[in-house]
Amino acid sequence: MSLKIKVCGMKYLANIKALAELEPDFMGFIFYPPSQRFIGVEFERNDVANLPPEIQRTAVFVNAHLHEVIEFANLYGMKTIQLHGQESPEFCGELRAKGFKVIKAFGVDENFNFEILNAFVEHVDFFLFDTKTSAHGGSGLIFDWRILQKYNLDKPFLLSGGLSPDNLAEVLKIEHKNFYGVDLNSKFEIEPALKDIEKLEKAFELIRA
Template sequence: MRTRTKICGITRIQDINSAVHAGADAIGLVFYPPSPRHVNIEQAQCLLRNIPAYVQVVGLFVNATAEEITAVLKQVPLDILQFHGDESPKQCQSIAQQVGRRWYKAIQVKPGLDVVAEIQKYQQAGASAVLLDAWHPELKGGTGHSFDWSSFPQLDIPLILAGGLNPDNIEDAIHTTAAFAVDVSGGVESAKGIKDQQLIERFMQGVHRGSANC
């Protein structure tokens, strides 16, 4: 089965075009104001007009309330929610039920964390997938750091690999983890929030090679 790919932190129409042309399965929009990749409602609406059918739109939220997410969804028709903060399984489940969207949870792989047990908690709460990202004491994703891929589990839930991925290591990352999907942001940028078409194309080529040889 081929590895799916999400290009996250899109802020410009030309970057959507580059990602779609290269074969990305999903586009990630960041609704977290402290992030340099944050987009507001007006920006998101403009970007969505350039995303074709069969390419999913993922909204990334960090410790947002159901009311805050509902306010976004009234104006931006996101396909799926990515909870990227400290949300508990119960909180994710409750918000998703209130807003009527599928969801998945990003888990930072901290030293000493029982990753399998943590994944299973969110799986039992109804997560469609779980994303494993590198841990950082302050930042919520987009750190450019990776974790030990050899610790990547194999479970009966789609697992997404993130953290420190780039065109030079993505093929090896897929070989090592056999992840259902990969999520990249900084690894295909020329500056924070500014994607590079050539890096996106090289990244997607690496994904295809990795999937073919997995």
């Protein structure tokens, strides 16, 4: 089975439509105002409402209040939520109890303690491993993927952090039974939030070959 593909940080309608034609498994929209890829207040519900139902529309939040997450996700009809801050296992569990799929992101470096994930296992659907930085994702930096061998929980994960046309072939060599998908963002952009569809098309072909 080929890896699932998530493209994150979408914002512009024509770009969203062009990406939808490539049929990503997940399409991410960032509801975090400090982000360069924040969807902004002009964003229309219709921009995502008409996406094919098989694309999992994913709302990305960082340390938001529970009621905000639920309110915005429902407003835009997004059933998958990605949490990229210091959200607790209980926070994740409350969202799941309301019928959302939950992706919990963690910034990883050589000192990352995978044991902290134990408390989350029952409360999330997926983990996402990103490169640890002071920002919340979108850094374009990679971490040493060999550390993933220390991950031994039975919960699928997505890999993020600096995935690019130059290193995708290496990513596809990663062997881990719970490696579920890749999260493509900053290295596939013309500018923040505007994706290079041609680069993504080649990436999709490589991943799905």
